[in-house]
Amino acid sequence: MSWLAGVGQRVRELLRPSGLDVDLDAELQQHFDHELNRQLASGVPEEEARRRARLRVGRLDLTREAVAEERSGRVLADAARDVRFAVRALRRNPGFTAAVVISLALGVGGTTAIFSVVHAVLLRPLPYPQSQQLHLVRVWWNDFSASLSVADYVALKEQSRGVAEIGAFFFPDGGFAMEGAEGPEVVKGVFVTAELPAVLRVSPFMGRGFFGDPGECQALIGHDLWQRRFSGRPDAIGRRLVLDGESCAVVGVMPSGFHVPGQRDDEVWVRERLKPPTRRGGFFLETIARVPDALRPEAAAARLTALVTPVLRDRYGITNQWKYGLRAEQDVLVGDVRETLLLTLCAVSLVLLIAIANVANLLLARGSVRTRELAVRASLGAGRARLARQLLAESAFLGLLGGGLGLLLAAVGIDLARSAAALVVPRMNEVRLDPAIVAFALAVGVAAGLAAGVMPVVRLPWTHLGTWLREGGRATGEGIRDGRLRRGLVITEIALTLTVLTGSALLVKSLLRLEREDPGFRPDGVLSFLISLPPEPYKDRVRTAAFVTDLDSRLRALPGVTAVAEASSLPPDLLTFSNNYSIEGATEDAAGPGGVAEWNMVSPDYFRTLGIVLLRGRAFDVSDRAGAPSVALVNEAFARRHYPDGRALGKRLKGGDWDPREPWTTIVGVVRDVPYERGVWGGAHPMVYTALAQNFWYGSPYFVIKSAGDPSTLVPAIRSVVARLDSRLPLRDVATLGDVLRRSTTVPRFRGALFSILGGLALALAVTGTYGVMAFHVSRRRRETAVRRALGATVGQVVSMVLGSGMRLALTGVVLGAVGALLTTRSLSSLLFRVDPRDPSVLIASAVLVTLAAFVACALPAMRAGRTDPAAILRDE
Amino acid sequence: MPDDSEVLLKGTLDMLILKALDLRPMHGWGIGERIAQLSRDVFHVQTGTLYPALQRLLRRGWIAAEWSTTDAGRRARHYRLTTTGRKQLETERASWERASLAVRRIMSAES
Numbered sequence: 001m002s003w004l005a006g007v008g009q010r011v012r013e014l015l016r017p018s019g020l021d022v023d024l025d026a027e028l029q030q031h032f033d034h035e036l037n038r039q040l041a042s043g044v045p046e047e048e049a050r051r052r053a054r055l056r057v058g059r060l061d062l063t064r065e066a067v068a069e070e071r072s073g074r075v076l077a078d079a080a081r082d083v084r085f086a087v088r089a090l091r092r093n094p095g096f097t098a099a100v101v102i103s104l105a106l107g108v109g110g111t112t113a114i115f116s117v118v119h120a121v122l123l124r125p126l127p128y129p130q131s132q133q134l135h136l137v138r139v140w141w142n143d144f145s146a147s148l149s150v151a152d153y154v155a156l157k158e159q160s161r162g163v164a165e166i167g168a169f170f171f172p173d174g175g176f177a178m179e180g181a182e183g184p185e186v187v188k189g190v191f192v193t194a195e196l197p198a199v200l201r202v203s204p205f206m207g208r209g210f211f212g213d214p215g216e217c218q219a220l221i222g223h224d225l226w227q228r229r230f231s232g233r234p235d236a237i238g239r240r241l242v243l244d245g246e247s248c249a250v251v252g253v254m255p256s257g258f259h260v261p262g263q264r265d266d267e268v269w270v271r272e273r274l275k276p277p278t279r280r281g282g283f284f285l286e287t288i289a290r291v292p293d294a295l296r297p298e299a300a301a302a303r304l305t306a307l308v309t310p311v312l313r314d315r316y317g318i319t320n321q322w323k324y325g326l327r328a329e330q331d332v333l334v335g336d337v338r339e340t341l342l343l344t345l346c347a348v349s350l351v352l353l354i355a356i357a358n359v360a361n362l363l364l365a366r367g368s369v370r371t372r373e374l375a376v377r378a379s380l381g382a383g384r385a386r387l388a389r390q391l392l393a394e395s396a397f398l399g400l401l402g403g404g405l406g407l408l409l410a411a412v413g414i415d416l417a418r419s420a421a422a423l424v425v426p427r428m429n430e431v432r433l434d435p436a437i438v439a440f441a442l443a444v445g446v447a448a449g450l451a452a453g454v455m456p457v458v459r460l461p462w463t464h465l466g467t468w469l470r471e472g473g474r475a476t477g478e479g480i481r482d483g484r485l486r487r488g489l490v491i492t493e494i495a496l497t498l499t500v501l502t503g504s505a506l507l508v509k510s511l512l513r514l515e516r517e518d519p520g521f522r523p524d525g526v527l528s529f530l531i532s533l534p535p536e537p538y539k540d541r542v543r544t545a546a547f548v549t550d551l552d553s554r555l556r557a558l559p560g561v562t563a564v565a566e567a568s569s570l571p572p573d574l575l576t577f578s579n580n581y582s583i584e585g586a587t588e589d590a591a592g593p594g595g596v597a598e599w600n601m602v603s604p605d606y607f608r609t610l611g612i613v614l615l616r617g618r619a620f621d622v623s624d625r626a627g628a629p630s631v632a633l634v635n636e637a638f639a640r641r642h643y644p645d646g647r648a649l650g651k652r653l654k655g656g657d658w659d660p661r662e663p664w665t666t667i668v669g670v671v672r673d674v675p676y677e678r679g680v681w682g683g684a685h686p687m688v689y690t691a692l693a694q695n696f697w698y699g700s701p702y703f704v705i706k707s708a709g710d711p712s713t714l715v716p717a718i719r720s721v722v723a724r725l726d727s728r729l730p731l732r733d734v735a736t737l738g739d740v741l742r743r744s745t746t747v748p749r750f751r752g753a754l755f756s757i758l759g760g761l762a763l764a765l766a767v768t769g770t771y772g773v774m775a776f777h778v779s780r781r782r783r784e785t786a787v788r789r790a791l792g793a794t795v796g797q798v799v800s801m802v803l804g805s806g807m808r809l810a811l812t813g814v815v816l817g818a819v820g821a822l823l824t825t826r827s828l829s830s831l832l833f834r835v836d837p838r839d840p841s842v843l844i845a846s847a848v849l850v851t852l853a854a855f856v857a858c859a860l861p862a863m864r865a866g867r868t869d870p871a872a873i874l875r876d877e
Numbered sequence: 878m879p880d881d882s883e884v885l886l887k888g889t890l891d892m893l894i895l896k897a898l899d900l901r902p903m904h905g906w907g908i909g910e911r912i913a914q915l916s917r918d919v920f921h922v923q924t925g926t927l928y929p930a931l932q933r934l935l936r937r938g939w940i941a942a943e944w945s946t947t948d949a950g951r952r953a954r955h956y957r958l959t960t961t962g963r964k965q966l967e968t969e970r971a972s973w974e975r976a977s978l979a980v981r982r983i984m985s986a987e988s
Binding site (some may be wrong): 057 | 898904906907909921923924925929932933942944951952953954959972975976
């Protein structure tokens with residue numbers, strides 16, 4: 001490329017600018033001297049000779065300027081001229097330009113939006129120094145895992161020195177109630193161990209952090225809360241906040257944007273004051289280990305297990321098989337969405353390919369129209385390279401426009417998606433259009449433009465451009481090859497579209513299946529909220545029992561209320577905790593006498609309120625109170641696990657690790673399976689229900705209220721009832737169970753929506769692409785059509801001929817696309833809920849949809865061909 | 878008599894310079910003289926056109942320049958045709974012949 005050579009020379013000149021000017025001056029002076037000598041030689045007097053020489057040589061100052069301009073300006077001028085030329089050519093064809101730019105913008109916009117999410121979520125490290133060292137620690141029993149218990153944490157803290165740094169956090173139920181001038185406010189926050197900030201390598205930017213007496217309530221606060229509550233004043237340090245009824249000292253302000261891993265709106269971090277454990281159990285500590293780079297996580301996990309095993313055996317008699325597992329925190333946080341994001345990126349790349357094929361088609365069609373222009377320019381001396389560069393400059397410029405518009409679309413899309421996706425995609429708040437994304441969009445745009453532009457340039461009848469004009473400017477052999485290429489592109493577009501569309505349809509079908517799936521409980525008319533009783537004065541179980549019973553009976557008295565119940569966990573995904581247990585008479589095997597099950601402490605009316613079917617035995621009743629024999633219900637999954645003969649009633653178990661002093665709990669009923677952990681999709685796990693009335697050490701129950709009408713209208717009445725009992729208590733997590741159920745399918749719904757948009761986009765691009773090619777085909781063959789009509793072909797024959805050739809392409813594309821879909825949809829398996837990735841009805845429906853769309857795209861040009869007036873056209877020619 | 882120089886078609890100057898250098902390397906003034914001589918004094922190239930054109934051809938790599946010392950002991954800048962320049966000359970000659978033939982046909986056609 002001569003630009004390149006030009007740049008090289010220009011750089012050389014820039015390196016010695018003054019020297020060159022001296023050279024030029026010398027050269028021009030010599031030029032003048034030569035001229036003068038010649039004039040003198042012809043015999044005129046010196047004065048006259050000088051005058052003539054000056055006249056003939058011209059003004060040297062202007063020459064110097066012209067040379068300087070030539071030197072500096074031309075490189076840029078060449079490029080500028082190409083672009084100017086491109087702009088002019090494109091402005092002459094606004095329809096064409098718009099079609100190309102919009103096609104590219106849709107492809108680039110989609111790709112950029114998804115890439116920006118992938119970039120923020122998957123590629124960028126977590127916002128902690130050396131975040132690759134951070135791992136989540138879980139305890140594993142065979143194929144079951146849980147967070148850590150306090151016993152685990154204490155032992156790890158003692159034993160882990162030299163292997164890893166350990167810190168942990170856990171969640172208060174529904175945030176902290178913070179007292180303020182205008183009543184209690186719920187702020188999101190977590191309890192953290194004193195070590196956690198150091199493990200994350202984030203220190204407060206103000207204040208010293210946790211210190212001194214571990215029994216004192218100390219809190220770190222977030223930057224925003226500091227601004228809001230203390231107006232950003234430095235004397236906030238040492239002030240006190242009343243959190244859940246307890247006064248805590250503010251010991252530091254964390255930097256803006258700090259959150260514990262996986263959280264996005266926590267703004268208070270309270271130092272935990274956990275009681276020394278008497279058993280291993282209550283697995284609720286999210287534990288983070290910082291493992292040095294030199295140590296592999298598996299090795300670290302093995303060493304930690306080996307170090308802690310004897311400690312737990314000596315202290316709590318733990319002899320069953322367990323081990324720690326470490327997983328990189330980044331993988332943990334993006335685990336569920338990684339696959340979705342990468343698959344979406346694949347799908348959106350296919351859409352980009354469709355857009356490129358579309359644009360290549362448009363350029364090809366235009367290229368064959370422009371052959372005349374190019375032939376004329378070639379015969380006037382424009383070089384091949386020059387023309388090719390011109391065409392590519394045009395494509396690149398189109399790509400740049402497409403990229404720019406795509407960037408705008410992506411910006412709008414990200415903005416719309418940010419709030420919708422915030423619930424679904426971790427780190428979504430970190431997604432933004434930074435310079436890397438802008439560069440990505442423009443680069444993809446230009447690359448797409450060039451990719452689409454290269455083929456038409458290669459396909460120009462370069463060698464025949466000279467002879468082209470002589471042959472009357474009609475299609476040559478190349479034109480036929482062009483046609484083949486165009487048809488190939490249409491087939492490709494349709495095949496890709498069917499592949500993308502089939503994937504989208506599978507996800508949508510899966511979503512419909514999921515939403516129609518019976519969750520095992522009836523959410524209609526049920527409102528839920530959480531009350532978290534502060535330690536003062538509710539440390540006393542009697543006070544807790546009194547409050548809950550009192551509130552329960554007052555809620556029942558509200559108009560329209562048909563049932564009220566309390567529970568520590570709610571379906572479909574509000575599981576508060578799991579517990580280990582021992583089964584009476586079970587043989588000690590490697591997995592221990594029992595195992596771990598989901599645990600829910602509920603009031604007698606719980607099953608009735610939620611419509612959970614009692615299969616055998618009885619539900620809890622008022623006689624199951626503190627002091628009465630301890631009773632439990634289990635679900636089918638639990639009964640199947642331990643009593644395959646179906647005789648669960650009357651069997652006994654103990655919560656927590658085996659302790660001879662603990663009394664047995666008798667199973668009095670079996671209820672239907674209901675999912676508690678990961679929604680309907682995740683399915684039900686073994687669950688033990690115990691009577692809340694026998695477990696009032698627990699003071700943060702959900703209340704569920706069934707009402708005949710719209711339950712959300714009850715909220716103000718409920719608030720005043722609660723305020724009358726204890727004005728410090730806010731209602732937390734107020735929602736209808738219907739909302740909770742819907743929220744649990746947010747991820748699949750988001751995925752379904754995303755892929756539906758992509759499928760629709762692909763279809764729209766393919767339809768416009770097919771239409772464009774067919775319309776072009778028809779207009780090029782007007783003469784042929786006219787001749788046929790003149791020779792007696794009917795309108796129907798003409799229409800069906802065009803339609804036939806178009807549909808042949810479409811059907812070829814559909815067949816190839818079906819094969820493509822069968823080969824690729826398997827990668828969606830894990831995203832599908834009870835739908836086979838090769839579901840024939842989905843594939844057939846998608847194929848029919850694509851075929852119909854292609855039919856419409858072909859029918860319009862076919863009808864135009866049918867309207868051809870042979871007389872008029874043949875006369876024109 | 879700058880009038881005739883304007884006959885010098887835009888775009889043909891480069892070709893004429895290449896043609897002039899086809900004979901042998903020469904300095905700027907020599908090129909101008911050579912063009913004047915070959916055109917029987919029809920085309921006079923002034924420095925304001927010649928030197929920017931030389932610059933352009935240098936950049937395109939069609940000609941090369943070097944300083945040398947003349948017999949008289951003065952430094953002079955000589956221009957010579959490069960291999961690509963020679964090819965370019967052939968290309969331009971061919972297309973020029975095509976175009977001029979076409980123009981002549983048009984102009985001599987009976988109306």
